[in-house]
Amino acid sequence: MTETVPLTGAAPAAVLRDEAREIAERLVREAGVQPRLVVVVATEDESTAWYVRSITRAAAKAGIACDTVRLPSNAEAAEIRKQLAALSDDPSVHGVILQTPLPPGTSAADLAGAIAPEKDVDGANPLSLGRLAAGLPAFAPATAEAVVSLLDAHGIGLAGRGVAVVGRSTVVGKPLAHLLLDRDATVTVCHSRTADLAAATGSADIVVAAAGRAGLITAAHLAPGAIVVDVGTNPTEDGGLTGDVDARSVAGRAAALSPVPGGVGPVTTALLLQHTALAASRAVAGHQ
Ligand SMILES: Nc1nc(=O)c2c([nH]1)NC[C@@H]1CN(c3ccc(C(=O)N[C@@H](CCC(=O)O)C(=O)O)cc3)C=[N+]21
Numbered sequence: 001m002t003e004t005v006p007l008t009g010a011a012p013a014a015v016l017r018d019e020a021r022e023i024a025e026r027l028v029r030e031a032g033v034q035p036r037l038v039v040v041v042a043t044e045d046e047s048t049a050w051y052v053r054s055i056t057r058a059a060a061k062a063g064i065a066c067d068t069v070r071l072p073s074n075a076e077a078a079e080i081r082k083q084l085a086a087l088s089d090d091p092s093v094h095g096v097i098l099q100t101p102l103p104p105g106t107s108a109a110d111l112a113g114a115i116a117p118e119k120d121v122d123g124a125n126p127l128s129l130g131r132l133a134a135g136l137p138a139f140a141p142a143t144a145e146a147v148v149s150l151l152d153a154h155g156i157g158l159a160g161r162g163v164a165v166v167g168r169s170t171v172v173g174k175p176l177a178h179l180l181l182d183r184d185a186t187v188t189v190c191h192s193r194t195a196d197l198a199a200a201t202g203s204a205d206i207v208v209a210a211a212g213r214a215g216l217i218t219a220a221h222l223a224p225g226a227i228v229v230d231v232g233t234n235p236t237e238d239g240g241l242t243g244d245v246d247a248r249s250v251a252g253r254a255a256a257l258s259p260v261p262g263g264v265g266p267v268t269t270a271l272l273l274q275h276t277a278l279a280a281s282r283a284v285a286g287h288q
Contacts, residue, residue, distance in 0.1 A: 002225055004251050005154075007258035009146075009266040012153035016270035017062045023277035024063040027284055035064045035280035037095040037121065037273070038087050042071040042080055046235035048099045051269070055097075058269045064276055077106040081114045088116035094283055095121035095276035100171060109170055118282065121275035123175060132178050139275050144176040146267035147208055147229050148183065150258060153267075156206070156227055159184040164201045166190045166217065166244070167210035172231055176208065197221065209244035218249040225255045231264050241265075 020035075027033045037059060039052055052068060059066035069087075071080060080098070087096045096119045100108050112124035120128050123141040131138035151158065163180050167173040168191045180187045190200045192211070201207045201221040209217045210231035222228065232244030243260030250257060258264055 001252040002255055004254050005256040007150055007154050007156075007227075007229065007256050007263055009150055009258065009263045012149055013058075013266035013270040015153075016149070016267065016274045017058060020062040020064060020270070020273040020277040023281055027277075027280055028063070031284045033280060033284050035094050035277050036092055037064055037066045037097070037276040038093050039066065039068045040071065040080070040083060040087070040096065040098045041068060042073060042075045042103055043099060043101050044073050045099075045101050046239075047233040047241060048101070050233065050235075050241055051265075052099065054265065054269045055272060058266075059273055062270075062273045062277070064273050073103055075103055075106075077103075077111060080106065080111050084111065084114035088114065088119060091283075093119065094280035095119055095272070097122040097272065098124060119279055121272055121279055122171075124171070129170065129175055132175055135182065139279075140179055141171045141175045142268045142271040142275065143172050143210075143231060143264065144179055145271050146264045147172075147176055147210075147231060148179050149271065150229060150264055150267050151206070151227075154256070156256070158206075160186070161205040162186045162188070162203065163206045163208065164188045164190055164204035165208045165210065166197070166201065167208075167212065167231070169210065169212075172210040176210070201226075211244050213244055214242050215244070215246040215249075217245040219246075219253040220249075222250060222253050224253055226253070228254045228257045229264065230258050230260050232260060233265065 024035050087093050096115045115125050117127050123139045128138040163185045177187045198221045206227045208229045214234040230243035230245040234242050236242050
């Protein structure tokens, strides 16, 4: 049995929020501009509601203005696209995030093409993902970047290590694979059709669970001493959040595990604000 260390996100999130606050205060002081983030919500999804609440609270702490635009959960693609285009054209807006999931029949990647790349603080425009893949500057999706930031904050190295990413979504799995490759990790991306998931994850030094299935990863999926990052945010019946990792099962087998809540989530929120502060700072510099 090994002691399973909790990879907590509160401290790295506070550092990132302080950085965002410093940028925001300087922009207000020197240019009279407060960074502004707009969150577009067209879903009643419970884990999205958690995220929107934490963005709103954290933005207030970081001195960043934050508005929520609510559209009906049966909104048409054209209506969402029109809203995103208007925000892209509004010079008082520096960051735009379109929450997922989206109404049935609409595609996040397609709609996010209407977010101006310089305001695309959650890296959702396909141009941003393409630039990331090509090694060009772009905002990465905050959740994917949060996994790397959390590991960095806890002194866990990536170069040369085997990382199994469970989940191939456009918001987490795919961009995370690129971020990890940039850090010289050896990356395996697993998904619902992977023939032997336990074999793929069981030979990894680091396992990232981002499949959106509560309790998917158990001790049977891990090599002894593996480091586990839980990206899952599955709503529970009592109104809480639970991860993709069965924390009770992996305790004593994993060397480290990020908790849900309290792990990747707060870092995600803080990175979104840091991206917004950077976007505002570039917008102001561009106008001088
Ligand atoms: N375009 C898009 N990008 C996303 O990144 C995205 C999304 N859509 N849709 C919804 C899911 C869900 N998600 C969460 C992120 C942080 C917390 C979070 O901060 N949770 C806190 C608990 C809440 C709190 O303490 O306020 C924690 O884990 O400690 C939760 C959920 C991002 N998502």
